[in-house]
Amino acid sequence: MLLGVWLGKLMAWLLRLTGRRATSLPGQLALRLTPRLLSQLGGQLRRCVIVTGTNGKTTTANLLAHMMEQAGPLVHNREGANLPQGLVTALLQYTSWLGRLRVSTALFEVDEATLPAVAACLPVKVAAVTNVFRDQLDRYGELDGALGKLLTGLRQTQAVLVLNADDPLAHFLGLRCGRPVVAYGMSRSCVQTHSHQQVRDGAFCLECGTRLTYDGFFYGQLGLYRCPACGFLRPHPDVLGVWQGDALEVEEAQLPRVRYHLPVRGLYNVYNALCAIACARVLGLNAEQIAAGLAQFQAPLGRMQAFTTRPPSVLHLVKNPAGCDSVLAAVQAEPGRKVVCAAIHDLAADGRDVSWLWDADFEQLASDPSVVSCVATGLRAEDMAVRWKYAGVARERIACHPDLAEGLALAFAAAAQQGATVHCLATYTALAPLADLLQRREQADASQPAYRPSVS
Amino acid sequence: MPRSLRIAHLYPDLLNLYADRGNIRTLVQRCRWRGLAVEVTAVPAGDVPRLHEYDLVLLGGGSDREQQLVGQTLRRYQAEWRAAVAAGLPLLAICGGYQLLGEYYELPSGERVPGLELLEMTTVAKSPRLIGNIAIASAKCGTIVGFENHGGRTYHRHPPLGRVLRGHGNNASDGTEGVRWLNVFGTYIHGPLLPKNPRLADQLLRTALRYAGLPDELEPLDDELELAAHAAFLERRLQLSTQQTEGSHSPGEERLPAGHPSRPT
Numbered sequence: 001m002l003l004g005v006w007l008g009k010l011m012a013w014l015l016r017l018t019g020r021r022a023t024s025l026p027g028q029l030a031l032r033l034t035p036r037l038l039s040q041l042g043g044q045l046r047r048c049v050i051v052t053g054t055n056g057k058t059t060t061a062n063l064l065a066h067m068m069e070q071a072g073p074l075v076h077n078r079e080g081a082n083l084p085q086g087l088v089t090a091l092l093q094y095t096s097w098l099g100r101l102r103v104s105t106a107l108f109e110v111d112e113a114t115l116p117a118v119a120a121c122l123p124v125k126v127a128a129v130t131n132v133f134r135d136q137l138d139r140y141g142e143l144d145g146a147l148g149k150l151l152t153g154l155r156q157t158q159a160v161l162v163l164n165a166d167d168p169l170a171h172f173l174g175l176r177c178g179r180p181v182v183a184y185g186m187s188r189s190c191v192q193t194h195s196h197q198q199v200r201d202g203a204f205c206l207e208c209g210t211r212l213t214y215d216g217f218f219y220g221q222l223g224l225y226r227c228p229a230c231g232f233l234r235p236h237p238d239v240l241g242v243w244q245g246d247a248l249e250v251e252e253a254q255l256p257r258v259r260y261h262l263p264v265r266g267l268y269n270v271y272n273a274l275c276a277i278a279c280a281r282v283l284g285l286n287a288e289q290i291a292a293g294l295a296q297f298q299a300p301l302g303r304m305q306a307f308t309t310r311p312p313s314v315l316h317l318v319k320n321p322a323g324c325d326s327v328l329a330a331v332q333a334e335p336g337r338k339v340v341c342a343a344i345h346d347l348a349a350d351g352r353d354v355s356w357l358w359d360a361d362f363e364q365l366a367s368d369p370s371v372v373s374c375v376a377t378g379l380r381a382e383d384m385a386v387r388w389k390y391a392g393v394a395r396e397r398i399a400c401h402p403d404l405a406e407g408l409a410l411a412f413a414a415a416a417q418q419g420a421t422v423h424c425l426a427t428y429t430a431l432a433p434l435a436d437l438l439q440r441r442e443q444a445d446a447s448q449p450a451y452r453p454s455v456s
Numbered sequence: 457m458p459r460s461l462r463i464a465h466l467y468p469d470l471l472n473l474y475a476d477r478g479n480i481r482t483l484v485q486r487c488r489w490r491g492l493a494v495e496v497t498a499v500p501a502g503d504v505p506r507l508h509e510y511d512l513v514l515l516g517g518g519s520d521r522e523q524q525l526v527g528q529t530l531r532r533y534q535a536e537w538r539a540a541v542a543a544g545l546p547l548l549a550i551c552g553g554y555q556l557l558g559e560y561y562e563l564p565s566g567e568r569v570p571g572l573e574l575l576e577m578t579t580v581a582k583s584p585r586l587i588g589n590i591a592i593a594s595a596k597c598g599t600i601v602g603f604e605n606h607g608g609r610t611y612h613r614h615p616p617l618g619r620v621l622r623g624h625g626n627n628a629s630d631g632t633e634g635v636r637w638l639n640v641f642g643t644y645i646h647g648p649l650l651p652k653n654p655r656l657a658d659q660l661l662r663t664a665l666r667y668a669g670l671p672d673e674l675e676p677l678d679d680e681l682e683l684a685a686h687a688a689f690l691e692r693r694l695q696l697s698t699q700q701t702e703g704s705h706s707p708g709e710e711r712l713p714a715g716h717p718s719r720p721t
């Protein structure tokens with residue numbers, strides 16, 4: 001075991017020395033030498049909290065980490081490296097050269113497909129499922145497969161499950177796992193009034209196959225659902241959220257409502273905050289610790305990350321239809337004119353199949369006059385451009401270049417001409433290179449006084 | 457004014473796993489851009505499909521559970537399906553919908569889930585799943601590109617939709633992909649199928665217009681973006697050049713298989 005620990009730690013040290021991020025490689029190397037390292041290190045923990053699900057894992061886990069750190073030190077795979085090697089890398093940071101873990105609590109974001117392989121290695125006391133949307137079909141087979149993996153993984157734990165009551169698939173998981181459940185959900189008053197075509201995953205009752213009816217939708221499949229045939233229905237949330245702009249009021253049985261200031265934008269992020277708060281309450285944290293944790297949070301890479309370029313730009317991660325629709329809605333809610341620049345890659349981590357572009361509601365861009373131009377870039381730029389054309393975006397508003405730097409240049413040129421903000425949408429592997437390009441542009445713009453707006 | 461072209465999308469609430477919505481969207485837009493009237497009926501699960509009211513029917517793919525639900529529903533109207541398809545009803549069936557057209561789908565347990573029996577075709581589930589980018593050469597519309605993701609190996613004696621250039625196709629062994637019989641188009645290709653394959657989309661539209669008794673002349677469209685996406689996919693994803701594939705279907709493939717009814721003139 002020690003050889004694995006040493007080489008892993010050494011590798012992490014070398015990577016940091018050369019200025020690189022050490023999120024997975026040290027763990028990968030250590031695991032190759034000591035395959036059972038995860039359970040050997042994980043076994044030394046007193047308690048472990050797991051955040052899994054399709055969308056919002058990283059944001060939820062980071063919010064929760066800040067809350068938990070108010071109560072003590074924490075092992076956490078902060079950069080979202082959510083495969084076994086990522087978990088081991090995080091654990092190695094707190095492991096002595098003698099193989100002793102110096103911290104007793106861990107918080108891990110875990111990929112759904114990875115959960116069955118790691119659940120039994122860790123003393124999981126709390127497991128949160130943010131939602132179960134379709135995600136990366138070619139990696140997991142089909143949706144039934146993703147649900148099955150979650151079920152298998154969660155059943156291996158002794159955890160209290162923190163589940164999204166508004167998601168029929170997450171609720172179904174709770175019914176099937178036989179573990180105690182704390183459900184969180186949004187108040188009726190937050191139901192969306194507009195009726196875009198909804199993403200229909202899980203729109204059928206998993207118990208009996210009948211179509212679910214909804215009294216209202218929050219977004220995607222999240223809403224006030226019930227099965228007319230068998231009585232499967234959205235449970236009343238134990239932790240209920242009422243969203244009011246930049247604040248979230250949280251209600252628990254018998255307790256007075258608590259109002260929290262939100263460090264995030266957009267309904268999908270409000271769900272992440274609510275999930276983190278529900279976990280924190282299960283872990284026994286109080287309102288002050290939760291509020292202090294929220295206050296320390298900074299939006300991670302690509303979650304509405306703003307850049308002070310000229311024109312200004314915002315970077316968003318998109319990876320599946322539900323996530324993409326939330327991002328598009330958030331972009332449209334921003335004031336002023338927008339240029340949308342979508343960087344679509346299809347490498348293994350993105351999912352090789354880009355058919356999800358057709359399930360996302362790009363039609364809403366076509367009908368929004370504030371979206372003045374759409375630029376497609378990345379390895380699958382042309383697919384994105386075709387999708388926009390068929391969504392009804394006028395041909396002259398569509399531009400396309402597969403090279404990220406060239407595509408971004410087109411977007412900034414259009415935005416400068418039209419007085420617009422550039423909203424970059426990027427799939428997973430396009431995110432870091434795009435952030436890099438935006439940062440460089442930020443620096444270049446700051447050092448060019450000629451373009452600075454006049455002070456008078 | 458001529459009547460509109462009537463397209464039915466069967467069970468979009470159940471069978472829409474691979475963005476089949478994109479296929480509908482493509483057909484509808486390509487009609488609208490030419491000033492052709494078109495209406496789409498989404499037939500929800502549980503409704504009786506009134507086949508005589510449609511000029512083109514789309515059947516998509518679903519997860520295994522959903523597909524079984526659809527299979528049970530469809531088999532109740534087997535006689536109607538057989539009559540309609542024999543009379544030339546244009547049908548586009550993708551992935552799970554394609555498998556349902558056959559005699560049965562054999563699960564790994566050996567259990568056989570009966571299909572609609574419209575085609576002399578069987579499918580056997582096997583590991584591993586056949587997943588990846590695919591290009592085929594078809595006689596009538598050149599290369600067809602897309603993505604495939606299926607556990608089933610499908611075998612039949614009908615003419616295929618095309619010959620596999622890259623990828624797996626029907627069964628990863630005989631080099632065929634899909635089926636092209638009467639006015640039935642069946643395939644494992646999604647991604648979705650039609651947006652990047654505008655020639656196939658137009659062939660389908662012409663077939664439907666003819667069946668509807670409407671003029672089947674289609675005005676050419678500006679397909680610059682679509683063909684760019686098609687070419688980029690061939691070159692960047694499959695390392696095939698457009699010229700290579702254009703030359704690859706020999707005149708022999710243009711000939712119809714023996715026993716096939718003569719081509720309509």
Ligand SMILES: [Zn+2]
Nearest residue numbers: 205208227230
């Ligand atoms: Zn039910």
